Amino acid sequence: MWEEPRVGRLAAWGNALLAGLVSPDDAVTGAVGDDAAHRVVGVPGEPGPVGLTLALGRLRALGAVGLRIALPAPGHPLGLSGPPEFNEAALVAGEAVVVVGAALGLVPEVSQVGPPGDVLTEVVWRVREVRQGPPADVPSLGEAERELGQALRDATEALTLLDVAGSGPVADAALAAYRARMERGRQVLAPGYPPRAARVLELADRVAALVGIAEVSEPVGAVSAAEIAHRDALLRPVERAARRARVASYNAYAEELERQRAD
Known part of the structure; x- marks a missing residue:
């Protein structure tokens, strides 16, 4: 079924923030969309979960200049470049973000919380190491x-x-x-x-x-x-x-x- 990928929102608005075209608040609002909350786990230098604003700032300090996405499916590692551990996590999620310039990637874990009729979506992004290289099968x-x-x-x-x-x-x-x-x-x-x-x-x-x-x-x-x-x-x-x-x-x-x- 058609659904806007969360990695797409994060990459698009994260790129706009890295380019200085939007404020951190606007970038986070665009990335979160209709979800209740996004947190990031495993950001280098951070012992626990942090918000998207801090996470994107840390990634910039680590050398991030842009964000790519991957939308893999069984037998089709679209947008991935390794290592196998990251590829496997991205395949389970069906999507991932790859950081250009920092050899890191983010894989979302989505959960539903709240009683029936008032269910909220929360997302935890887990930061993992990636292999810098050409992404698989991405066309112009x-x-x-x-x-x-x-x-x-x-x-x-x-x-x-x-x-x-x-x-x-x-x-x-x-x-x-x-x-x-x-x-x-x-x-x-x-x-x-x-x-x-x-x-x-x-x-x-x-x-x-x-x-x-x-x-x-x-x-x-x-x-x-x-x-x-x-x-x-x-x-x-x-x-x-x-x-x-x-x-x-x-x-x-x-x-x-x-x-x-x-x-």
């Missing part, structure tokens, strides 16, 4: 945009053939939730990102939402296990393209930094 923005365009066409054709173009109460609820999020006028990325990154991210979110809705849709007529497997096989490369494009979009700031440092 141009490559991601072209790949997404083809993926969107493929997804539309596949869903039409399978009669799963967003039907059923679960799919309807998912589509309504996605539209409500879009109508709230959420800010895509954060100050400092190129317009193309925002455009690619919006397209990636739309494709990811389409895939998520298709996965919970109710096909017309009887559906066999083979037909369900066929649907999943058609959607898998589309979902992969959306994840690659998301990573390329959120990492555009750090990639530009790398190009400037190499010149």
